[in-house]
Amino acid sequence: MMRFDARSLKSFYGLSLAVRRRGGIRLLRRPRVLLAAGAGEPTGLRDYSPGDDYRHIDWGIYARRGEILSKVFEGTEDRPLYVLVDCSSSMALGSPAKLDVARHIAALLGYVSIVDEERVGAMAFSGRIVAELPPVYGKASVRRWLQFVEQIKADDMPTDLACVADRLVRRCGRSGPAIVVSDLFDSAGFEPGLDLLRRGGYDPRVVHLYDPLEGEPDLLGDVELVDAERGEGWNVTVTERALREYRALFARFLDSVRNFCSRRGTVCVQLSTAQTPNDWHRQLLGLPMRENGGRS
Amino acid sequence: VTEITFFYPQALYALLLAVPIMLLYSRKASRPRHVVATSMLWRQVLPLDNRKDWRGPMSLAVQLAILALLVLALADPRAKPTAKQTPSSPQATASQTSLNQEDAAVQAIAGIGLVDITPAVPWSVRWFGALAIVILTVEWCLYQRCWMT
Numbered sequence: 001m002m003r004f005d006a007r008s009l010k011s012f013y014g015l016s017l018a019v020r021r022r023g024g025i026r027l028l029r030r031p032r033v034l035l036a037a038g039a040g041e042p043t044g045l046r047d048y049s050p051g052d053d054y055r056h057i058d059w060g061i062y063a064r065r066g067e068i069l070s071k072v073f074e075g076t077e078d079r080p081l082y083v084l085v086d087c088s089s090s091m092a093l094g095s096p097a098k099l100d101v102a103r104h105i106a107a108l109l110g111y112v113s114i115v116d117e118e119r120v121g122a123m124a125f126s127g128r129i130v131a132e133l134p135p136v137y138g139k140a141s142v143r144r145w146l147q148f149v150e151q152i153k154a155d156d157m158p159t160d161l162a163c164v165a166d167r168l169v170r171r172c173g174r175s176g177p178a179i180v181v182s183d184l185f186d187s188a189g190f191e192p193g194l195d196l197l198r199r200g201g202y203d204p205r206v207v208h209l210y211d212p213l214e215g216e217p218d219l220l221g222d223v224e225l226v227d228a229e230r231g232e233g234w235n236v237t238v239t240e241r242a243l244r245e246y247r248a249l250f251a252r253f254l255d256s257v258r259n260f261c262s263r264r265g266t267v268c269v270q271l272s273t274a275q276t277p278n279d280w281h282r283q284l285l286g287l288p289m290r291e292n293g294g295r296s
Numbered sequence: 297v298t299e300i301t302f303f304y305p306q307a308l309y310a311l312l313l314a315v316p317i318m319l320l321y322s323r324k325a326s327r328p329r330h331v332v333a334t335s336m337l338w339r340q341v342l343p344l345d346n347r348k349d350w351r352g353p354m355s356l357a358v359q360l361a362i363l364a365l366l367v368l369a370l371a372d373p374r375a376k377p378t379a380k381q382t383p384s385s386p387q388a389t390a391s392q393t394s395l396n397q398e399d400a401a402v403q404a405i406a407g408i409g410l411v412d413i414t415p416a417v418p419w420s421v422r423w424f425g426a427l428a429i430v431i432l433t434v435e436w437c438l439y440q441r442c443w444m445t
Contacts, residue, residue, distance in 0.1 A: 217332070224329045225342075227335040229334060235327055246338065249340060
């Protein structure tokens, strides 16, 4: 089981300060929206429409020009952030395991948000919701957050993002930004799940994890290929040609994730598990990568 | 009931080649297990189905059948003549040990190809070796799948 020790917490704290200095990161940024009231100074005016609060009518303009205009406020809505961690069987593969990387990222994102006084909830999913932490708030809940993330274990069901998104959307709870940390190996495709989240009022963001060996598999000749998620096995003969096609297909899969997110305006960060934690942090925070790229 | 004998019974030792054939086949049939995160990409590259692959066992059966046929051909099976049966052909007399190679008449018959008087051991050893080399080479190629790379 992954443990977040004092060194990890120190690292997270340093990163939270860096995030604050940068004024936030794209993954955690809340969109500024027009609010009816409650966000301090008004930022504009618009025509009055039935249902507007009388207190927000600009009576001064009405007195001078006879027009009824409502004040418009801009700000961020108080909506909880959700971190959805894929814990399907495929996430247990790799060295380090993708699930370990996902836990590390979830812990970091949650920590930074909690320290920034945001409400954060978490959910571990595969083909179902495996575990859930309702939104927590305040620095006192950091321990609870980390304990939850530490206890996420690999589930034996295949990924079904659409099913989980559907269950999440059908709830009566408040929607908010939803960061999906997953390898996106969903046999039905990752697109319907992300679209469902968007339609349900959630603002999906994607942290896509992949193991470099998935793109460059070390197998040739007669092998028994076993699907980690479904447990099925096939006797196949992998030729050089099939291997070339597979590599191209995997590269196209990575591109398809980037392109889909780009088309939808979704923030997407693709992380290789072979990179160092420092490199993950840099990519998550949007900092330039180091030249040598070596492990520290 | 006609009893079958072999003119070159030493050739039956070639049946031992079935042992390395089966060993190589079993080694080839045991595939290394490779766990992949998902099969959805492999499915687009390779035909993944759970139908039993009959080509392997069929290949082994064909190889063993060919080996058996070759060995039987080399051993030269013949019907053993009974005591009442009189020799009806020069070939039948050739299989009997009473054949005297010094007999001038037999030498004459052998000269026109009706009787094989070649000593059995050198002939069978020669063909046994050739057969072993050919079969083992083919087996090794099948095992390595040298045509694929």
